[in-house]
Amino acid sequence: MQSLPKKYNFAEIERKWQQKWEEMGIYHFDWNDTHRPSYSIDTPPPYPSGEFHMGNILNWTYFDIVARYMRMRGYNVLFPQGWDCHGLSIEIQVEKEQKIRKRDAPPDQFRKWCEQLIERYIALMKDSILKLGCSIDWTTEYRTMDPDYWRRTQLSFILLHKKGYMYQGTHPVNWCPRCETAIADAEVDYEKRQGALHYIRFPLEGTSEHLLIATSRPEFIPACVAVEVNPEDERFNKYIGKSIVVPVVNRTVKIIADEAVDPSFGTGVVMICTYGDKEDVKTVMKHKLPVIRLLTDNGRINKNGYKYSGLTINQARKTIVEDLEASGLLKKVEQLPQEVGVCDRCKTHVEILEHKQWFMKTRTLTNEVEKTANKVVWYPDYMKMRLIDWTKSLDWDWVISRQRVFATPIPVWYCKNCGELILAEEEWVPIDPKLENPRISECPKCGSRDFIPERDVFDTWMDSSITCAVHAGWPDREDWKRLFPADVHPSGIDIIRTWAYYLMVRHLALFGETPYKSCLINGMVLGSDGRKMSKSLKNYVAAPEVLGKYGSDATRQWAAGGGATGSDIPFRWPDVEYGRRFLLKLWNVSSFANKLLSDYKPVYAEAVTLEPLDKWILSKAENLTQKVTEAFEKCQFNIVVEEIRNFTWHVFCDYYVEVIKDKLYNPDVYGPAKKLAAQYTLYEVLYRVLQLLAPMTPHLTEEIYQFMYAEDKGFESLQISPWPEYNPELGNEAVEKNGDFIMAIISAVRQDKAEKKLPLNAPGKTIDIYSASEETANLINSVREDLAGTLKIVNIRVHPEKRCDIKQISPYDVYFQIEY
Numbered sequence: 052m053q054s055l056p057k058k059y060n061f062a063e064i065e066r067k068w069q070q071k072w073e074e075m076g077i078y079h080f081d082w083n084d085t086h087r088p089s090y091s092i093d094t095p096p097p098y099p100s101g102e103f104h105m106g107n108i109l110n111w112t113y114f115d116i117v118a119r120y121m122r123m124r125g126y127n128v129l130f131p132q133g134w135d136c137h138g139l140s141i142e143i144q145v146e147k148e149q150k151i152r153k154r155d156a157p158p159d160q161f162r163k164w165c166e167q168l169i170e171r172y173i174a175l176m177k178d179s180i181l182k183l184g185c186s187i188d189w190t191t192e193y194r195t196m197d198p199d200y201w202r203r204t205q206l207s208f209i210l211l212h213k214k215g216y217m218y219q220g221t222h223p224v225n226w227c228p229r230c231e232t233a234i235a236d237a238e239v240d241y242e243k244r245q246g247a248l249h250y251i252r253f254p255l256e257g258t259s260e261h262l263l264i265a266t267s268r269p270e271f272i273p274a275c276v277a278v279e280v281n282p283e284d285e286r287f288n289k290y291i292g293k294s295i296v297v298p299v300v301n302r303t304v305k306i307i308a309d310e311a312v313d314p315s316f317g318t319g320v321v322m323i324c325t326y327g328d329k330e331d332v333k334t335v336m337k338h339k340l341p342v343i344r345l346l347t348d349n350g351r352i353n354k355n356g357y358k359y360s361g362l363t364i365n366q367a368r369k370t371i372v373e374d375l376e377a378s379g380l381l382k383k384v385e386q387l388p389q390e391v392g393v394c395d396r397c398k399t400h401v402e403i404l405e406h407k408q409w410f411m412k413t414r415t416l417t418n419e420v421e422k423t424a425n426k427v428v429w430y431p432d433y434m435k436m437r438l439i440d441w442t443k444s445l446d447w448d449w450v451i452s453r454q455r456v457f458a459t460p461i462p463v464w465y466c467k468n469c470g471e472l473i474l475a476e477e478e479w480v481p482i483d484p485k486l487e488n489p490r491i492s493e494c495p496k497c498g499s500r501d502f503i504p505e506r507d508v509f510d511t512w513m514d515s516s517i518t519c520a521v522h523a524g525w526p527d528r529e530d531w532k533r534l535f536p537a538d539v540h541p542s543g544i545d546i547i548r549t550w551a552y553y554l555m556v557r558h559l560a561l562f563g564e565t566p567y568k569s570c571l572i573n574g575m576v577l578g579s580d581g582r583k584m585s586k587s588l589k590n591y592v593a594a595p596e597v598l599g600k601y602g603s604d605a606t607r608q609w610a611a612g613g614g615a616t617g618s619d620i621p622f623r624w625p626d627v628e629y630g631r632r633f634l635l636k637l638w639n640v641s642s643f644a645n646k647l648l649s650d651y652k653p654v655y656a657e658a659v660t661l662e663p664l665d666k667w668i669l670s671k672a673e674n675l676t677q678k679v680t681e682a683f684e685k686c687q688f689n690i691v692v693e694e695i696r697n698f699t700w701h702v703f704c705d706y707y708v709e710v711i712k713d714k715l716y717n718p719d720v721y722g723p724a725k726k727l728a729a730q731y732t733l734y735e736v737l738y739r740v741l742q743l744l745a746p747m748t749p750h751l752t753e754e755i756y757q758f759m760y761a762e763d764k765g766f767e768s769l770q771i772s773p774w775p776e777y778n779p780e781l782g783n784e785a786v787e788k789n790g791d792f793i794m795a796i797i798s799a800v801r802q803d804k805a806e807k808k809l810p811l812n813a814p815g816k817t818i819d820i821y822s823a824s825e826e827t828a829n830l831i832n833s834v835r836e837d838l839a840g841t842l843k844i845v846n847i848r849v850h851p852e853k854r855c856d857i858k859q860i861s862p863y864d865v866y867f868q869i870e871y
């Protein structure tokens with residue numbers, strides 16, 4: 052056995068093992084291995100934002116713990132890593148850096164800038180993932196912006212188009228006027244903003260009467276297409292079918308009836324505009340009302356706004372309110388706190404615009420999604436309702452086209468002459484229709500040879516929602532079904548509605564099968580003040596700072612132990628510090644054991660005769676193994692951390708190691724058999740602790756393993772040592788009960804010494820122990836030597852009587868006094 056170095060230098064140890072594991076190739080998924088069962092992790096490819104934050108640390112720690120644990124369980128683990136490159140946020144960042152709007156730059160140039168920025172961001176994030184010590188198989192690394200990945204996105208579109216899931220339509224969609232693109236429901240965030248409710252008089256045509264309408268969006272008055280009231284509302288139902296004048300633009304519209312109008316909200320009279328909100332969309336469809344499009348794609352009033360044309364939405368609101376006031380039609384304005392939908396990338400108020408778009412039929416899959424979600428195993432279980440509720444809440448199909456540059460092209464052309472849609476053949480992809488014509492000589496319908504490319508591109512989620520199949524090797528590997536569905540899809544609570552959902556609908560539609568067998572959900576990381584961690588709240592901590600200060604193993608303990616799986620966990624420096632103190636304790640106890648074992652040659656269990664306290668700690672270690680294994684199986688990582696730290700620190704170090712010290716220092720007193728039993732036990736229990744900790748704190752445990760165990764145990768790395776099986780022969784309740792009692796005596800004596808301000812190793816002459824139970828006396832007699840050695844007390848006398856007037860060995864009905 053080699054000696055451990057004196058100092059625990061985490062930075063050096065972690066760097067060393069990260070490199071060595073890579074060289075050993077233990078992270079490689081072996082495609083040719085048909086012997087071990089396989090286990091696949093659907094690592095969600097992150098958006099490269101250039102910043103690895105504490106939330107990412109939490110995600111990747113979970114992924115990596117699962118990967119390392121399953122490897123030790125004997126699985127051939129696929130832990131892939133990709134990068135979800137496309138997206139609005141990158142385009143916005145490039146626009147800022149280059150001080151240019153994307154439509155003012157040649158698309159090729161703009162794309163190149165995006166790619167360069169992404170590579171910079173990937174490098175930064177990758178550095179943190181490596182420093183965290185994630186056991187990723189880097190031979191699987193991919194980027195969704197590479198044409199080879201487009202191929203998969205485009206192929207999945209072609210297949211779904213052939214199955215009838217893809218269609219084009221002119222429908223109202225969520226639209227970000229700043230980003231000038233359609234966005235999906237999942238990309239709309241909701242923010243509380245202060246709005247105002249305007250009470251406006253709408254004159255009834257041909258009379259001097261008017262109806263009062265309350266609206267928070269007066270700028271939409273030029274797009275008013277109807278006014279509605281509840282048919283049961285006796286104040287207004289006499290006006291149904293009459294005409295009413297739309298102020299400012301002086302058109303008339305009809306007053307219609309709809310039971311959906313809430314007479315108690317506002318004034319009970321509602322104006323329908325195209326489109327002020329989603330309710331307007333429903334009403335327009337229901338009553339087949341005309342649509343007046345009021346906004347341009349970049350959020351200005353168009354020619355339908357008459358004199359307001361050219362104004363921004365905010366300018367138009369101001370001017371229209373002024374005009375209403377001037378004409379005496381504005382009665383009053385009230386403050387109104389509102390929840391408004393905003394673009395999740397740029398926080399601009401989302402509008403609803405009619406646009407020709409590509410859609411995927413997702414609502415037809417709602418029942419299937421619910422059924423499948425119920426079959427998937429969720430960690431924790433209640434998270435499945437988030438997916439089911441989201442599915443059921445969707446009003447519209449998924450709009451999959453975007454009006455952007457940096458994205459996967461939609462592989463479609465149109466015949467210039469007859470408009471016929473030409474879908475790319477499966478063998479043509481990857482293809483950019485803007486750069487290449489369809490590989491046919493003429494339009495199959497009219498024979499024309501002129502084609503117009505589709506200029507819209509795919510929503511980024513179209514790239515990232517096929518990863519379960521892509522990671523498994525689809526469409527290139529014939530045996531891809533071997534790794535499909537993925538064994539686990541790990542994800543954040545905030546993206547269940549996107550990631551878990553889109554994966555589900557895409558794969559169900561494509562393959563008729565669930566994409567993942569289980570879903571592991573992590574919560575959000577909060578600042579130390581309990582609020583969501585964010586730079587603007589000044590409670591933000593960057594991951595490289597934490598990793599630099601405390602290293603990976605301590606940081607991983609914070610992530611795994613910070614709270615129950617799925618719950619939000621706060622970031623607190625003292626928690627990471629506590630993790631480091633635990634590692635230091637483990638290092639020190641290993642270093643001490645290393646010395647105590649310097650003359651130990653590992654032996655089999657059959658070669659030793661165990662003493663009661665050896666049996667006690669071995670039984671505790673078995674029970675720990677059972678509890679920790681169970682917690683790993685249920686992804687309850689906080690329980691794993693808590694159980695192992697408690698056992699190691701407060702049972703193994705504080706008691707067992709203390710008790711055997713004397714035995715190993717003075718073998719002549721105890722005899723060689725007892726020494727060997729203690730050494731055997733120390734050696735095996737420490738090994739068990741290292742193994743159980745290996746998925747959580749891989750670096751330090753590997754370092755200790757290599758010095759103390761590698762030669763004897765023979766595994767190239769602790770990471771590929773087989774996970775310990777619970778041994779029921781060693782787990783013994785009676786043995787533990789007895790041992791716990793002995794520990795209570797030690798603890799009581801320690802406390803007594805502390806109260807008398809004596810050092811722990813202060814010698815004593817006699818301890819008198821009083822107990823009416825014969826069992827107690829027998830038990831103490833069986834460990835007399837150990838007790839005397841540990842307590843440094845010469846005489847131990849047990850009296851068969853009860854004396855309540857002296858100190859108690861809590862919680863037992865046993866009492867004692869010491870003569871020092």
Ligand SMILES: [Zn+2]
Binds near residue numbers: 227228
């Ligand atoms: Zn936006």
Ligand SMILES: [Zn+2]
Binds near residue numbers: 467470494496497498
């Ligand atoms: Zn044609």
